[in-house]
Amino acid sequence: MKNSARFEPVKNIVAAMPLGRLDGVLIYTFLYLPMAVLILESFNASKYGIGWQGFTLDWYESLAADAEILAAARNSLTVAALSATLATIIGSLGAVGLQRYRFRGRKFLMGLLFVTLMSPDIVMAVSLLVLFIGLRLELGLFTLWLAHTSFCLPFVTLTVHARLQGFDNALVEAARDLGAGEWTAIRRIVLPLALPAIAAGWLMSFTLSLDDAVVSFFVTCPDFEVLPLRIYSMVRLGVKPEVNSLASLLFAVSLSFVLLAQWLLRKNRE
Amino acid sequence: MTPKPEAFKIASAGLISGWLLLFVLAPNLLVAGLSLLSRSPAGFAGWPATLDNYRRLTDPVYLHVFAESFATALVATLLCLLLGYPFAYGLARARPRLRPLLLTLVIVPFWTNSLARIYAIRGLLAAKGEVNHLLLAAELIDQPVRLLYTQAAEIVGLVYVLLPFMILPLYGSLEKLDPRLLEAAQDLGAGPFQRFRHLVLPLTLPGIVAGCLLVFLPALGLFYVGDVLGGSRHLLVGNLLKDQFLEAQDWPFGAAASLMLIGLLLAFLALYARAAKRIAPDG
Numbered sequence: 063m064k065n066s067a068r069f070e071p072v073k074n075i076v077a078a079m080p081l082g083r084l085d086g087v088l089i090y091t092f093l094y095l096p097m098a099v100l101i102l103e104s105f106n107a108s109k110y111g112i113g114w115q116g117f118t119l120d121w122y123e124s125l126a127a128d129a130e131i132l133a134a135a136r137n138s139l140t141v142a143a144l145s146a147t148l149a150t151i152i153g154s155l156g157a158v159g160l161q162r163y164r165f166r167g168r169k170f171l172m173g174l175l176f177v178t179l180m181s182p183d184i185v186m187a188v189s190l191l192v193l194f195i196g197l198r199l200e201l202g203l204f205t206l207w208l209a210h211t212s213f214c215l216p217f218v219t220l221t222v223h224a225r226l227q228g229f230d231n232a233l234v235e236a237a238r239d240l241g242a243g244e245w246t247a248i249r250r251i252v253l254p255l256a257l258p259a260i261a262a263g264w265l266m267s268f269t270l271s272l273d274d275a276v277v278s279f280f281v282t283c284p285d286f287e288v289l290p291l292r293i294y295s296m297v298r299l300g301v302k303p304e305v306n307s308l309a310s311l312l313f314a315v316s317l318s319f320v321l322l323a324q325w326l327l328r329k330n331r332e
Numbered sequence: 333m334t335p336k337p338e339a340f341k342i343a344s345a346g347l348i349s350g351w352l353l354l355f356v357l358a359p360n361l362l363v364a365g366l367s368l369l370s371r372s373p374a375g376f377a378g379w380p381a382t383l384d385n386y387r388r389l390t391d392p393v394y395l396h397v398f399a400e401s402f403a404t405a406l407v408a409t410l411l412c413l414l415l416g417y418p419f420a421y422g423l424a425r426a427r428p429r430l431r432p433l434l435l436t437l438v439i440v441p442f443w444t445n446s447l448a449r450i451y452a453i454r455g456l457l458a459a460k461g462e463v464n465h466l467l468l469a470a471e472l473i474d475q476p477v478r479l480l481y482t483q484a485a486e487i488v489g490l491v492y493v494l495l496p497f498m499i500l501p502l503y504g505s506l507e508k509l510d511p512r513l514l515e516a517a518q519d520l521g522a523g524p525f526q527r528f529r530h531l532v533l534p535l536t537l538p539g540i541v542a543g544c545l546l547v548f549l550p551a552l553g554l555f556y557v558g559d560v561l562g563g564s565r566h567l568l569v570g571n572l573l574k575d576q577f578l579e580a581q582d583w584p585f586g587a588a589a590s591l592m593l594i595g596l597l598l599a600f601l602a603l604y605a606r607a608a609k610r611i612a613p614d615g
Contacts, residue, residue, distance in 0.1 A: 085415065085418045085419045085422065086419055086422050086423075086434075088415075089415060089416075089419050089495070090437060092492070092495075093437075093438070093441050093492075093495065093496070094437075094441075096449065096452035096453050096455075096456055096492065097441075097444070097449065097452055099452065099455065099456060099462060100448075100451070100452035100455060103455065152347050152348050152351055153348065155343060155344040155347055155348065156344060156345065156347065156348030156349075158344050159341065159343075159344025159345035159346075159348070160345065162344075163341050163344075163345055165341070165345055167349065168345075171345070171348070171349050171352065174352045174353075174356060174357065175352065176601075177356075177597070177601065178352065178356050180542075180545060180546065180597065180600075180601065181549075181594075181597055182549040182550045182552070182553045182593060182597070183550065183553060183554075184550075184552075184553030184554075184555070184569075184570050184573055184590075184593065185360075185549075185553070185590060185593050185594055185597065186356075186359075188363060188573055188577060188586065188587070188590045189356075189359030189360045189362065189363045189590070190355065190359055191577060192359060192362045192363055192366060192583070192587070193355070193358065193359040193362055195376065196362060208355060209355075211351075211355075212351070212352075212355040212356060215348070215351065215352070219348065244339075244340045245339075245340050248340065266443070269443050270443070272445075273443070273444065273445040273446065273447075275445075275446070275447045275556060276553065276554070276555070276556075276570075279555075279574070279578075280574075280577065280578070290445060290447050290448075293445075293447055293448060293451065294447060294556060294559075297447075297451055297454070297560055298559065298560075305451060306455075308448075309445065309448035309451055309452065312444070312445045312448050313444055313445070313448065316440070316443050316444040316445060317440055317444065319443075320436075320439060320440050320443045320444075321436070321440070324432075324436050324439065328432060
């Protein structure tokens with residue numbers, strides 16, 4: 063009795079998919095097995111990943127001793143924090159503006175946000191490279207910041223905008239009638255409501271920036287390397303067990319940030 | 333001193349509009365302009381204006397790359413659709429209490445580093461990797477087979493990385509599907525195939541188009557999938573763009589190739605708008 067109760071959730075998951083049951087099991091396995099194997103390999107003492115030769119933390123230790131990787135990690139975290147912050151500020155303000163005001167070009171702005179969201183990384187990468195070279199900007203931290211902010215922006219804006227759907231503008235008007243300034247009314251009424259979505263937007267942007275390889279590849283110079291580019295050149299140079307541990311660490315960061323963001327958004331809805 | 337209402341309006345709506353105009357619209361217009369210029373000895377581009385870059389896109393060497401890349405992306409997209417549709421359907425019909433968990437399990441890979449995930453696939457497909465190991469153990473083969481650096485490896489990698497991008501929009505439109513519509517159709521005598529053909533399919537068409545867009549276009553552009561799994565013999569449009577912009581330094585030609593992708597993007601978006609309009613003419 064007790065045993066079957068413990069397995070109830072698992073049984074529910076399987077029973078919940080009448081049509082796609084087999085499909086469901088196959089797809090979750092397909093999505094997670096390669097990542098699980100990679101994480102397992104990152105603790106494998108065998109240098110070439112042939113068979114299990116015992117548990118080791120060697121590959122993590124050699125990561126921590128690799129000056130190039132540490133520099134790339136520092137760069138990646140800097141770019142991610144800066145871009146997530148700027149995108150969150152502009153995106154959240156934009157979402158409030160889109161919700162509160164009816165202005166000329168509003169539809170066009172929504173369209174542009176949607177196109178930015180849907181456009182493949184490579185198109186954005188090429189166009190930003192052309193812009194930055196045209197403006198004679200030196201490729202590096204600054205150009206990465208501008209580029210990452212641009213692809214994070216629609217995610218923040220649409221997340222916060224979704225949160226504000228159905229919000230009654232009369233509340234802000236009432237506060238205004240009572241003598242509050244526009245900014246005070248928005249800060250006191252709209253901002254607290256939007257805060258979980260704003261926080262989730264920041265976390266998602268941080269992950270997005272940390273994981274980007276395509277755009278970064280085009281808009282930075284070899285002197286300012288970020289982690290995905292480091293992985294790319296390590297992979298091209300040949301199999302190194304350190305790639306497994308670096309990739310596992312990135313999985314861990316994305317996983318915790320995404321779960322936190324999901325939790326914030328769900329709490330949001332209740 | 334409280335700022336005037338206009339000040340906040342400009343800060344909110346103006347800032348984001350300005351950013352998107354400067355960093356999204358303007359750069360793409362620059363690319364469009366660049367594609368009409370000639371390659372200049374100084375490295376980037378110069379006069380005279382020409383259509384040569386577009387003519388060169390039809391050169392057999394490049395046509396071959398496009399044909400192969402389009403075929404790879406098309407197969408990957410169809411596989412994602414075939415795997416993702418029944419899965420998303422099951423997800424949308426799962427018990428409400430379980431749905432958040434099941435959905436989160438799809439969202440997590442959506443956000444994890446795709447280069448690292450491609451590397452994970454490479455490990456499995458290597459000559460001494462787990463897939464060969466399993467096939468040997470099952471005595472299906474007696475020699476390790478070459479799985480890496482094939483078009484099939486590329487397709488597996490693309491499906492692996494892009495599948496969540498197909499599932500999420502499909503789920504979005506399947507979730508909105510009202511089960512009462514299906515019951516009504518059944519009461520009127522429609523069989524399962526008819527219900528699918530005349531109700532489910534048209535109502536979820538926007539999700540299908542959005543999913544295909546989010547898989548097909550990146551599948552053309554993800555150059556590291558070509559490098560890491562396809563080797564130098566199986567190039568994607570993304571590899572061509574990377575070479576033209578960062579190695580060959582032929583920017584006008586690269587811009588023309590990039591504009592082809594922008595054209596595809598706009599065509600997909602038009603298709604999406606049509607599909608969405610058909611089911612909700614007012615929205």
